[in-house]
Amino acid sequence: MTEARVEILRRLARRGATPQLQRALKKSRPVDIAAAVGHLAPAEQRLLFQQLPTSSETSEVLFRLSDDDLRSIVRALPFERLVLLLDLMEADDEADVIDRLPEDMREKVLAAIQSEDKRLVEEILAWPEDSAGGIMQPIAFRLNESHTCRDAIAALHEQQEHLENIFYVYVENEAEQLVGVTSLRALLTHPPSTVLRDIMTLDVISVSPLDDQEDVARVASRYDLLAVPVVDENRHLLGIVTIDDVVDVIKEEALEDMMLMAGVGDAPAASSGSVFIAARQRILWLGVTLIGGIGISEVVGLFHGALEKQAVLTGFIPVMLGTGGNVGTQAATVAVRNLALGQDADLSLATMVFREARIGMLLGAAFAVTLGGYTLLRWSDQPLIGLSIGSALFMIVVVAAGVGTLVPLSLHRLGVDPAVATGPFVTSTIDFIAAMVYFTMTTLILGL
């Protein structure tokens, strides 16, 4: 359904069908218009923007554009119109857009926007990008604890222009410290003369502006909050982080973990970005693989004599290392997931490693029988080959399962993000161990 709408806008803009485009735009949501813009050529993008009114909806289109589209659009827009659109945004969105503008425009725009907005935007831009301060809306619906529900509803009428969404009503004491919280609904369902102090919840969950956005998301999701207040060290309310931003953070962080696990860096270059940057982000982990591989080549060299006597062993090097690497990656992935879900927190390291080792034994036994059986049939005149290959595979799978679990759990206890552990690093370590186990066991059993 969404895609159909985007497609209609795209076609109308391509055809330059202005009246139909205007009608279609009126019926479309900003996020869909922004998606359509992403599919258009610069001239078509300009045409589409000319059909949009200078409204808060159009501001949202701007906010929803990808970095590349935003940069090309802002150059095409008349400067006065850009400033008007920015003035219509909420301060957190405005700061986000200004942060993504081309360097040379940023200062010029900051100088031109409304002075009250400017103060708020500069406040947000001053905090680190991934902190609570960097993603908060620097305004909130707040009232003194001595006010009544009636006062609160009246205040709501007055302030309505500034407050897009009201999730909670924050209550402050005389010193303007955050002391309580209540809901819009509570204002409505209590008698109008009730004082806020008497209906507010006292134990307000809040975060500090320098807290990592991931921690803010964790708090919001753990306690099912629609907004998390950000307070300074004196409990003065600085702003709120709203649930829509929390959702974005959760999506971002999940993908970040996935990237870390593949050793791609936590924020890969955009698809349109430089291939040099993308290559640089991936080279570190691959370098680990390369060095590990050189190490393995030396191990193979050590067993050169044995391989000459039993050339068939050479063919099974890849399956030994490949199976070991995959078993280790699976064990590590399960460990990373359980840590992310906060499971297992009360299990000892030994318990968890032992559990994975038992899974490894089952898998190892199944594969040892399969591969051992295959080699027994294939080289039936030399049954010791099948036996040695089966035993080595069993051993490798058990060890890989144990190592794959041990590494992320140990990293976690050391305070390192365990997602980094399931990448090429774990694979290379296990490859090396697997090579040692394979050659040691086969040469021992075969008496080479």
Next chain:
Amino acid sequence: MTEARVEILRRLARRGATPQLQRALKKSRPVDIAAAVGHLAPAEQRLLFQQLPTSSETSEVLFRLSDDDLRSIVRALPFERLVLLLDLMEADDEADVIDRLPEDMREKVLAAIQSEDKRLVEEILAWPEDSAGGIMQPIAFRLNESHTCRDAIAALHEQQEHLENIFYVYVENEAEQLVGVTSLRALLTHPPSTVLRDIMTLDVISVSPLDDQEDVARVASRYDLLAVPVVDENRHLLGIVTIDDVVDVIKEEALEDMMLMAGVGDAPAASSGSVFIAARQRILWLGVTLIGGIGISEVVGLFHGALEKQAVLTGFIPVMLGTGGNVGTQAATVAVRNLALGQDADLSLATMVFREARIGMLLGAAFAVTLGGYTLLRWSDQPLIGLSIGSALFMIVVVAAGVGTLVPLSLHRLGVDPAVATGPFVTSTIDFIAAMVYFTMTTLILGL
């Protein structure tokens, strides 16, 4: 801070310090109490539950317990108390808890809960677990379009017991079809005599009860909705999916992707569960690795003669396959991420594969020079070895980057979840190709 609270509860329950425990429980949030319960022995869990009142907060503790803890607690609770606690829950939470009860208790509990609750719970349980219907709250704040803001606020007072959270006010026509939506705030900021029809937003975004929960989450996050209405084919409002459940779905699905990528199955057995089930979930992908490995052993066998003449080539089989596999996994992970973020939707398959191939060329060149250089120095009397190994590695990295991108993107266009593609399947394919490329190129260059 959270952990400290959990720790206090845990210690007090362990010591059996009843009065202090009661005080601490009164100051704690349900989610933290549930976390503490997870750390206790059965007898301590019972003691803690005896200190809790039969309130909706205690119901939430029950709802927040892990499956294992829930099962042991419900057996220890007096049956009447369990039913009272269930009656205090919202229908969607109640259905969730009942669904997680031991088989033998489920029917008995369903027969005992309040009859109105029972109807709603059975309604939810009738929908698939991962569908919009399966996660919705089967109640919503709804009013006829001819009502005024004053009527709406009066209705709010009457219905307040049944409605825990009110995110939106849904507006229906005479045929009880969902025709519009407005906010609590709009009710407050318009004159009391305003008719809902005049202030409602017409174009309501909704989902069907059989829509996948992932699609519901996508809609909620795309349009920044706090709740998504679920309507049947006649646009009758069945219920709402709220943002807290959307957040849970997003977290679940992200982890599911991670699991799929490692070939562990999309819902791995709990850490406390059977190791047989865990092994079965992982065995499929590993079987692919094993079969691929047998294939590779045959490829190695084909080049047996060449390897006898140049034994040094054997040692580099692992690094060729390992680097190829990791480059492929990285490329595939980036592709999966870009698909998840909805990036690249307008780029052609060829453009994306070509981009990754260019990154592959950069990486390949860097590694070819490194490994080729190393082998040139190590076997300086035979410069062709270094040359052949460097060229083969370059070729493998470029091909791996291309294949790693092509597979998930093709799967996506075929409507298959691309996360399955970065697991052992892609690795095995690339391993096989890498083995072919390695032997073909080295034997050609070395004239074996």
